[in-house]
Every structure is written in structure tokens, then in C-alpha cells.
Amino acid sequence: MKEKTGIVDTLEERQPYITRKQEKGQTIPLACDNNSLAGAISQRACVYSGARVVLNPVTDAVHLVHGPIGCAGYTWDIRGAKSSGIETNRSSFSTDMKEIDIVFGGEEKLSNAIDELAGIYHPPVIFVYSTCIVGIIGDDLDSVCKTASQKHNIPVLPVKSEGFKGNKSDGYKAACDALKQLIKRPEEETAEKKPGVNPKIRKPKINILGDFNVAGDVWLVKPLFEQMGIEVIVSMTGDSTAKSITRAAEADLNLVQCSGSMAYLAKWMQKEYGIPYQTISFFGIEDISIALRKTAEYFDSEEMKKIAEEILETETNRIMPDISRIRERIKGKKAAIYMGGPAKALTLIKGFAELGMEVVIIGTQTGKKEDYEQISYSVRDGTVIVDDANPLELAELLVKQKADLMVAGVKERFIAYKLGVAFCDFNHDRVMEFEGFDGFVNFAREVDASINSPVWKAVRQRTLEPESLKPGYLHSKSDAAVESHV
């Protein structure tokens, strides 16, 4: 494929993973969904990491990492996922395996560790994550967890997340498999959840899947549904508790935001409990509107549709002055997106359009074929699309595509900064809510603050050359002074 090569200078084996959208509506084959290339400095993490980021926001669970200290050490409080109550999840529990455990097996230590933690914390659930070496030495996690479950009368759930067993996506699946075991069959079960629950008879119930309440995102979204007369049983997994997850199967509908991590669980719930799902996003005015309208549409209630429209009108009118003002300051700027998952990448394209910005690079760590197809439909001609990018590629792309802003995570932040490109963190450890109406204003403000900071002007002149320095204000001042004297 001629057009796929030579966009950036990179390893030959990496070339099929980078492409450029050529013409409108064209689908571009992009290599993806493979293991990272050795030595290519992927930005991806491992299976364990995928499992950990998905499950970690379960607030009252003990998250026990069965492995050596490093794995637990680097994932301590990894997501800025907020809790409205208990915060057991912010601690990092590890069996801290040593040589002796590697040689003789770690099952006994694990079993003792579970006893110990159950005794101290009395958690409603314990998730036990397996790491690389557990897979190698072959500890029987299932049987240890099963025995412990019976002993302590709480679910002790194995999360099979050996780091080398695939990539982050496989970790999402392992996390969902653990969640599946926690979800209980509701007592009064309707064989198939049909749309059109009459809100007058029974309050409709939904789950939000794939929202992790980073910086408190869920708290800006949940009230919108409550206003529409809908009960949000649980947000998985942001600000969730073992008890709320247990009830998830009572829902009439699942709304899936991060489809990369949760579509698997949603599909399972559909098959197992007949709960349909819809993929939505709470980022950007357009996507929030779609989310609310789709939901009201699903329940087929005129009343709900009316309230949804009212919310959308009031809220949009409320934030529009801010958005318009900021839009004036950033429109026409070029953005680069590099995300862990494709759902966030896709919704960001729309968000930038609403701010009058253009996307010139878009990439993800874990996109699949259909994700990239959808991405290629959503971006303009000339946009570079990249899978599993590495720092050198990203750096070159930022320069070549003349990006003004990059939206990504911490590892990418300093690449952008060193190149003099503005940066906005849209990852686990951001401190600002970006979802919902106020979240979108926050995002716009942050983009503005970064792009329009005078530091970038200063950065353009990286070495001091006294002769060439003619500060504008000195110039005009003296000119004015001269004029006034004349």
C-alpha cells in the first residue's frame, strides 16, 4: 500500500500501523490489534494494567495484587477515580512475592494474605489480580479464591491478568469476567427486558458502563438521568460499591461509554439477562445530547423526552456564552489525539469540532479494525491515524502535522512540552471533570489555558540572542514617547 508508508521515519514493521486519511468516506486498512513490537517503546501497558484500571474504582473492594512488589507499587491509586464514601480502593495491597515464593509457589502466602485482609478490612469483595510470574509458576488462583470465598463468606474473585498474556484489552476482559461473577441474578426476573417500561408504573433503571468517575465525572452526569426520572443503579466502575454492582442486572438498559473496556460486559448482560445496551458518550454537547435523547427514545416516554429537551436547552444555554467566548480564542487550532481507548478518541473529535478546532493526528493504544474505520469516517482528509504509536513517531507527527495541542496522558505530555506544543491531559490522573456540561466548559478552559498561554511565544525563542531582541512594548512605548515629544 503505497499511501501507508513514509508518513514518518519509523521501523519498517511499524509502517502499516500509520496511515493518512486520503479522501472523504474512504475506509483505510490499518494494521492494529497486535502485540507491541519488541524494542519499539510502545505507550501501552500490560494485561494486569488493563484489569487494574477497570476494577480499581470499585471503592469498597480490597484489590490484592498477587505478585512481586513492583506491580502494586506503580498502580497505587492509579486512577483519579473519586469515591463518595469508602476509599478502600485507594490502598494498594500486594503479596510482595519473593524468591522463595517463586521457587515453592505462592498459593499459601496468597491464601494467608486473603485471610489477613479479610480479617482487618472486612471488605464486601476481594479482587485477586494475577501478575506475570503467577502465570509462570502456575499458582492455582481459582482454587485459592474459591476456598477463601467459602471461608469468609464473601466473593473472592480471581482476576486473571498475567501481564504477558496479551495487551490491555485482555485485561479489560479479565476485569469484566470478575465483575460478571459479582452481578447477581435479580429475584423477580423478566425473561426479556423490553423497551417501553412505563415510567408511571415503575421507575426505569439504567447502568452506566465504562465511566470511572475520574475527577468526579459521574457526579456531573448522573443527576441528568435522575432529572429524567431514571434510576442509575450503578456506574461501572466509577464510584461503585460491591453492593451496587450486585444489583446491576435489575437494569432495563445499559449505557456504555468506554466501549473498549465494557462492551464485552454489556454484551454478556444482554445475553444473560436480556438487558440491551447503547454506546454513548458524555463528553461534548453533541454527544451528551445524543446520550440523553437516545435514552429517552429507548424508554419511549413523551414525558422523558420532554424533560431531556428541557435539560439540553437550559444547560446548553447556560454554558454557551463560556464556550463561544473560548471558541473565539482557539478556533482553527490543530489538535492531536492519542488515547488509550478508541471511544474517547472518537468523542474527542466531535468535542474539538464544537470548539472550532481541527484534528490532525489521531491514535489509540488499543483500537480495533472497526474503531479505526469509524475514526477514518469522522476525521478530515489528511489526518494521520496511528495505532500503538511510540514517542519518536508521536514527536515527528506533532511537528509534521503542525499540531497546536496534544490531548493524551502523562507519558506523552513531556514529548509535547519539549516540542513547544500545548498539552491537555485526558487520562487517569487528570484532576478536572471533563464530562457533562460543566465538564465540557472545564475542558474548553483547559484547552484555552494551554494553547493561549504566553509561554509558547517565549518558547519559540529558545536561545538568547540579544541583538534580535526587540520587545514590542518597549518599541511602541518609545515610539509613542518620541511622537509625543514631537
Place this chain on the structure above:
Amino acid sequence: MTKRNYTTVNPCVMCQPMGSALAFKGIENTMVLYHGSQGCSTYMRLHLAHHFREPVDIASSSLSEKGAIYGGRENLKKGLRNVINRYKPKVIGVATTCLAETIGDDVPAIIREFKEEEGIGDDLEKDIIIISVSTPSYGESHVSGYIKALDAIVRKFTEKPEDPEKTKILEDIEFLDYMEDLEIIEYAETLEKEKAEENVGEAKNPDMTEVLKSKLNLIPVESVSPADVRELKEILAETAGDYIFLPDISETFDAPLGEELPKIAAGGTALSEIADMSNSRASLGLGVVSTNLAVRYLEASHGVSGHNVPIPIGLSNTDLYFTELVRILSCPIPEKYQKERGRLLDAMVDVHKYLYGVKAAVYGDPDTVFSLTTFMLELGMNPVLVATGSKSRDFEKKIKQIFEEIRPELEPVALDGIDFDSLNDAVSECNPEILIGNSNGRYIAKAHDIPLVRVGLPIHDRVGAQRILTVGYRGALELLDRITNTILEATDTFTAPEQIEPAAYTGQGTKDDCAEGA
């Protein structure tokens, strides 16, 4: 204190490969490659990027299920090839993760094979130098990973051309060491004996003119901040003149914003310098709690006399450092430092009442904690709790020793191998008024409403970790101001509302005036 035997809650250490990256990133034109699964490199890159606020590239052999079952040979070779292709490094530091160690990959053998295949020799000038270090996460901590990597670097650059037979023996010994769960000191001794036998009779000739011309090696036993490295280098430039500082992270982890983004950050100890370390007149190791393997190796194998002093944090430790420099170099102490010392003394006098008897808890890496504690003692503070996350045979002994020397009336709680949960319990018992350590102590600070002065690694919730200066008289002065101001600020915050009331002035005295002895 809640007794736990099987679980670590909130680790106070990082793992061995992380320490190796801190060492490798301090030498010129070097890339690091972790032999293991992809996540290890990503997590440690993230961790270091958070702390230093710099791009941190670490490659991975990205072992998958297939590699884990059939061995990682091909992945490692491919990783090396791709790193060479893209980054064109002069050195590649290969550190093993627990996965590679557990599947039993013979990394040195794979590297030998790779070098043969690619026609890479051992010439420092012409070839790419590949240094491997065995750093499974289940062995010790980032501190030992750092020490081992430095040792491996020095060995690689100063060793005579490899004799494959002998290398083999060494590997077997390293392997045995792990299996027998030897501590790092024993590990050091075994290797040292091995080397001593090989290199007996290579001790330096005592020709004085030669000695005067040759350099001084400076090797810290655990990572210090880029600002600390800059300060230490400045002192050396003004005393020793010629020195070799290993590892030099002053530029690589704190790079100026330049015209372009280099693939590998500029700076680091020059490779020719490392190769020259075996010709130096002496090595000065910073740190007395952990064993400085590189210093020992240079002494045992190359006859470069080794001296160890505490990391120069605080007055007496900096004094010791200068004294040792003067002794080794027969040089005077530059006037500048006499003045700096005078300013430090002046400041210590200014603030002594604010600090006397203030109960502090200090935690972090063993030697940093040791030196910080010494400083607190000489300030009249009361370090009621002194802790390190690393397992350390000598930590408690050394800590007790400095208390004996400076303020024998105090009885500290000294803990090694702790996690933050145990530290939290210990804080509840010891009731310190100030915490001194890395960012991960912020939960404890918050829970107990105690201010935290951030020193060490990681510091990811504040800016400026790269610029925190703790060494030398200037470092002591900065640290002293930070500690004192933190205490004053805490006092202000708590007493501010009361001061509006006239009652606050009725002769109760402030806490500072009647600070209790311990």
C-alpha cells in the same frame, strides 16, 4: 500496630528494574531495555515521567505468551535490534524483570549471541556496548537495582576483554545467589572474592605524580536529584578539579528546553570517563547504609582505594564529605564553602528555637533517611520515627549509632522494610509533628493532619522534584528553610484564629518558646 505477616499495604519501595533505569539514564547516550512484558516499561516510564517531568523512553522486549513459554530469546534480540535501529545509542542497559528471570532466560548468553550475529564487538569507541543486569522485582528494591546497575556499568567499562569461561562462572554465581536468597552484601562479597582472585596484583603503582594527576570517582549509593548532582559536581570542580561522577542525571533527567527534542537526552557520564574509573586515584562512595558495589569492585579489581561517607545532607555529613575530599586530594576547602558553611551555621542559630524538640518522622531510601536524620538531630529536632521501605541489614544499627553520637537521650523507632500502612500505624504511635519523605506519605499527612516536607522519590503531586537541593551546605540551608517554614506555617494556621482574641496574648507563651525536650 496491626500485625500483618503476609501482605504489603501501600508499598514504600519500587522494584529493582526501576533502580537500574535511574542508573543507566545517568550515562551518556544510553537506552534502557527491560526484558519482560510490556507493562513493566510503561509503568516505570510513567513513574519517572511524573517525578522528573521529562520524557522517559524505556524499551521493552514486550514478551507475550509465546515468549513466556518458549523463552524470550527472539524478542530480546528483536528489541535490541529495533532500539539500535531507532535510537542509535552507544550503550544499551538491559535489565531483567521478574518474568524474564522466572522463565530462566540466560540474558548474557542471548546478548553474546546477538552481538555475534550482528557483528558487534567490545570496542568502546566503535561498538554498541550492551550491559545486562539481573533485577527481578521479587528481589530487594529499587535501591539494590540501582546499586547493581552501577556495578554492572563500571564492570563492563573497566573489565579486560571477556573470557567466556570466566563469565560463565560469574553468571552461575549470580544465579546461585538468588536461589539462596543471599542479601546484597553477601552477593557483593562473593563477586568481590571472585574478582580479587582474578585480578590480584593489579593494584595501583604508588607513583605520586601519577596519583596527583589522576581523577576522583564519585558514586552515590542511591539516586539523588539532578540539582544535587549539579551541586556535587560544582564542589568537585572546585576541589578535585578532575573527577568522574557516576551516574550523572543532572542533564538527562532535567533537560533544558532546546531547539529540538533529541532521541536520547544529552548529558550523562561520558563513556570514556567510566572506562577511566579504574585509573582513578580513589573512589568516594556516598552512602554508608547500603553497600556500594561499584566502589568495592574498583578497589578489589583495580586497586582504586574506596572510601564511603554519608550522603552529604546536613552540617556534619557535609563536613565529613569535605574532610574526606581534603584528605584524599590534599586540597584546601575553597573559601566559598567556608562562607556557605558560615551561612548555614548562622541560619541554624536563627531557627534553633523553632526546631528544638519538634518531633519528626522521616522515611524513604536508607541512606537518604540516614543523612536526613543526622541533620535533624544536629538541629535539635527529635526524629521519633525513622523508616525505610527497603530491607536493610544495617539500617537500624546505623540509625541507633547516630542517635548515640548526637543525642543519646532520644529513643527513636527505626524500621526497615516497611510499607506505608505500617508507617501509618507507627505515626499514630509516635505522634510526629512533621513528616519528611516522598509524596506517597501524603495520605498519612492528611489522615493525621501533619505537614509533609517532600524529599525523595517519587514526588509527583508537587512540581520541582528535579530541583530539590539537599546536599552540601547550600542544600542543608534550603532544606532547613523548608522545614522551618513548614513548621511555622503549620503553627500560624492552627493559632491564627486564636490570635484575634486578646486571650491569646495573656502570657501562655507559644509552643516554640517552651518547646519540650524529648
